[in-house]
Amino acid sequence: MGSKRYQRLRRAMGIVSVLLVAVTVVLGLWVTPPDVVQGQLVRLIYVHPPMAWVAYLAYGVTSLASVLYLWRRTRNLRWDLLAASSAEVGVIFTGLTLITGSIWGRPAWGVWWTWDARLTTTALLFVLYIGYLALRRIPADSHQRAVRSAIAGLIAFIDVPIVHQSVVWWRTLHQGATVLNPSLSPRIHGEMASTLLLGFIAFTFVYVWMLLHRYQIAALEQNVLDAELEKLIQERRNEPGLGSSQIESSGDANNVGQPSKV
Amino acid sequence: MWRDALLIAGKDLRIELRSKVTFNQILPFGFIVLIVFAFALDTSPDTLQMVAPGLFWLAVLISSILGVDRAIAIETHDNASDGLLVYGVDPGGIFLGKVASVFVQLFLLEIVLTIAMIVLYGPKIGGWPLVTISAVFATLGISAAGVLYSQLASSSKAKQTLLPLLLVPVASPVLLAATKSWQDAFAGSAWLVDPWLRLLIVFAVVYLALGTVFYNSILEG
Amino acid sequence: MRDLVNFKNVVVVSGNFPILTGIDFEAGPGEVVLVKGRNGAGKTSFLRAVAGLLRIARGSASVLGVDLVSNPADARHRVGLLGHDSFLYEELTARENVSFVLRATRSDTARVESSLAAVGLAGRLSELKVAVMSAGQRKKVALAALMAREPELWLLDEPHASLDSWTRDVLDSALIAAVANGSTVLVASHEPDHGALIPTRTVEIGGGKVINDVRESGSEDGAPSTKLGTGNVA
Numbered sequence: 001m002g003s004k005r006y007q008r009l010r011r012a013m014g015i016v017s018v019l020l021v022a023v024t025v026v027l028g029l030w031v032t033p034p035d036v037v038q039g040q041l042v043r044l045i046y047v048h049p050p051m052a053w054v055a056y057l058a059y060g061v062t063s064l065a066s067v068l069y070l071w072r073r074t075r076n077l078r079w080d081l082l083a084a085s086s087a088e089v090g091v092i093f094t095g096l097t098l099i100t101g102s103i104w105g106r107p108a109w110g111v112w113w114t115w116d117a118r119l120t121t122t123a124l125l126f127v128l129y130i131g132y133l134a135l136r137r138i139p140a141d142s143h144q145r146a147v148r149s150a151i152a153g154l155i156a157f158i159d160v161p162i163v164h165q166s167v168v169w170w171r172t173l174h175q176g177a178t179v180l181n182p183s184l185s186p187r188i189h190g191e192m193a194s195t196l197l198l199g200f201i202a203f204t205f206v207y208v209w210m211l212l213h214r215y216q217i218a219a220l221e222q223n224v225l226d227a228e229l230e231k232l233i234q235e236r237r238n239e240p241g242l243g244s245s246q247i248e249s250s251g252d253a254n255n256v257g258q259p260s261k262v
Numbered sequence: 263m264w265r266d267a268l269l270i271a272g273k274d275l276r277i278e279l280r281s282k283v284t285f286n287q288i289l290p291f292g293f294i295v296l297i298v299f300a301f302a303l304d305t306s307p308d309t310l311q312m313v314a315p316g317l318f319w320l321a322v323l324i325s326s327i328l329g330v331d332r333a334i335a336i337e338t339h340d341n342a343s344d345g346l347l348v349y350g351v352d353p354g355g356i357f358l359g360k361v362a363s364v365f366v367q368l369f370l371l372e373i374v375l376t377i378a379m380i381v382l383y384g385p386k387i388g389g390w391p392l393v394t395i396s397a398v399f400a401t402l403g404i405s406a407a408g409v410l411y412s413q414l415a416s417s418s419k420a421k422q423t424l425l426p427l428l429l430v431p432v433a434s435p436v437l438l439a440a441t442k443s444w445q446d447a448f449a450g451s452a453w454l455v456d457p458w459l460r461l462l463i464v465f466a467v468v469y470l471a472l473g474t475v476f477y478n479s480i481l482e483g
Numbered sequence: 484m485r486d487l488v489n490f491k492n493v494v495v496v497s498g499n500f501p502i503l504t505g506i507d508f509e510a511g512p513g514e515v516v517l518v519k520g521r522n523g524a525g526k527t528s529f530l531r532a533v534a535g536l537l538r539i540a541r542g543s544a545s546v547l548g549v550d551l552v553s554n555p556a557d558a559r560h561r562v563g564l565l566g567h568d569s570f571l572y573e574e575l576t577a578r579e580n581v582s583f584v585l586r587a588t589r590s591d592t593a594r595v596e597s598s599l600a601a602v603g604l605a606g607r608l609s610e611l612k613v614a615v616m617s618a619g620q621r622k623k624v625a626l627a628a629l630m631a632r633e634p635e636l637w638l639l640d641e642p643h644a645s646l647d648s649w650t651r652d653v654l655d656s657a658l659i660a661a662v663a664n665g666s667t668v669l670v671a672s673h674e675p676d677h678g679a680l681i682p683t684r685t686v687e688i689g690g691g692k693v694i695n696d697v698r699e700s701g702s703e704d705g706a707p708s709t710k711l712g713t714g715n716v717a
Contacts, residue, residue, distance in 0.1 A: 070479065124431050131428040138418040141496050143538060148414055151476045152428070155410075158468065159432055166435035166461055170442065225499055233494065233501040239690030242521060266587070273572070273583055280574035280612070336572065344536055345570025349587035350560025482538070482555060 020202035050203035058090030063157035066150035080146035085214035270359025315444035330408030353478035388450025399462040400440035406469035492542035504691035517682035563634030569625035573614040584628040598631035
């Protein structure tokens with residue numbers, strides 16, 4: 001966990017992430033041309049969809065890790081810590097997706113928010129995983145917390161298609177085509193396509209980097225808890241008993257005056 | 263499992279018959295919610311008729327939070343859920359029994375609230391079969407998800423605030439689907455061809471299955 | 484002789500606090516074990532762990548031949564636990580509560596009346612809701628359910644607290660009969676007077692582990708006793 005290899009990997013991911021993001025920024029803001037229809041606004045496409053992708057990726061990792069914890073043969077507290085770390089990163093990126101979407105929406109359609117299927121699903125996704133993180137805050141021992149949050153994490157993931165389907169129907173059955181359609185049209189500029197692809201790669205690296213950091217913190221916290229528990233066990237084992245004379249005479253334990261160490 | 267489910271459902275319903283928490287507290291609360299919605303929106307009959315299904319299901323959802331909380335509180339008092347474990351009651355059976363009990367109570371509550379809605383909002387209801395079938399599956403879904411999440415949150419000191427945060431986003435597809443299928447039904451839609459009903463059935467089945475499978479781990483964890 | 488209870492270095496953790504820190508304990512059929520210790524020593528937790536209600540974090544534990552680490556649920560219905568919580572439903576009557584327990588444990592429901600009568604809750608009293616009952620009466624209801632179930636392993640946490648002497652005698656004679664049939668009894672108690680039930684062993688718990696295990700009748704040299712069988716029951 002705190003091994004040299006892990007540290008080296010984490011650092012390498014950090015350097016690569018920063019470089020990739022820097023290149024994406026340069027390409028996205030200066031090199032690529034403005035769009036014919038959307039103008040400068042199109043530059044948000046290099047961050048917004050990659051962020052949404054990272055959010056889904058993060059929740060996918062959370063679900064996978066949750067399953068691995070719930071399955072007895074692969075049960076290991078590390079899966080729980082990984083699930084939690086990934087969910088936190090996922091929530092951040094879901095939030096960023098919503099914010100960048102709003103920033104785009106305001107000039108593009110004149111409103112910060114619209115009840116589009118994708119937006120509504122993303123907002124619900126955000127709340128679902130905030131609930132997951134809130135559930136993790138309940139004081140419990142590690143195993144109990146791990147089981148409960150793994151179940152909640154898995155259910156949240158199973159919910160996503162149901163929520164999405166219901167919202168898609170809700171909009172499409174009654175309102176025709178949706179306003180927001182960020183799918184790539186084939187007429188997209190070559191430079192734009194490659195910058196977008198780079199954006200996806202860059203943000204995926206950022207995700208892995210953040211996950212490695214967050215996981216390390218979670219693992220260190222767990223180590224501290226484990227060490228504390230070890231200490232508590234030793235301390236508790238040294239607690240005094242009733243004192244030998246009290247056993248046969250059956251005195252009330254409340255009134256034991258001078259308990260002798262055993 | 264089914265035998266245990268019947269035992270638990272029977273016990274919970276008997277407790278409700280005695281304590282009348284749903285009847286005396288949750289039902290009037292749902293009723294107040296319907297009235298307050300009318301205040302908050304507009305008292306023009308057209309608006310109220312149009313939004314009646316949505317407000318109705320929102321009132322049911324809010325009431326259900328109290329209902330499932332109560333269903334789990336029965337077992338946390340005097341640590342009765344430990345008792346159930348010691349007696350060797352099947353956890354899947356406990357889940358299904360609790361869902362059945364909550365379902366019966368919510369469904370009765372919905373019947374009363376439907377009458378209240380018709381009186382207060384005055385919507386014209388066309389397709390009664392669809393209204394009924396949709397309500398059955400929506401209630402089943404809400405009960406199953408509610409009992410599952412209420413148990414998940416039960417060890418928290420702040421469970422009254424945590425439960426809505428967990429349950430409402432999950433139950434929102436039910437709210438949506440039940441509202442839409444009722445809108446179709448109110449407009450006189452033929453029954454059982456409604457896509458929203460399909461969504462309600464999927465939701466109910468998924469949550470009943472998840473709860474039956476996972477309830478054991480939640481109780482034992 | 485097979486052990487009914489076999490705990491080896493059992494650690495139980497609750498909210499990152501070690502409530503049991505390495506219990507070593509075994510008991511065979513027909514034993515009556517008095518569990519003593521200061522408040523907070525882990526007596527209640529020990530009994531709850533034996534009942535399969537606490538997750539074993541470390542060590543190995545088996546009860547009635549069932550491994551608690553892998554199957555915490557499988558021995559429970561053969562174990563009777565009478566603790567601080569009586570597991571009763573307030574809105575149900577005494578009879579309904581006992582009847583529920585017997586149906587949940589798939590026991591003979593014909594015993595409802597006789598067991599309630601045995602603890603002095605026959606007739607009108609059995610129709611009272613538990614909510615209006617005193618602490619002593621509630622304990623009697625829980626006791627009636629427990630006696631009707633005839634568990635193979637009895638776990639009693641302060642069983643005599645809030646019971647009148649007449650009911651104590653009822654409990655004691657029920658336990659004596661059960662022990663004669665090969666059941667094992669673990670009693671956690673502060674009370675000097677154990678009534679008619681004479682323990683075959685006294686185990687002291689301190690700091691979440693066993694710190695003394697003495698044969699009640701033998702000399703008090705602190706030597707751990709071996710299994711005693713049904714010998715010393717009066």
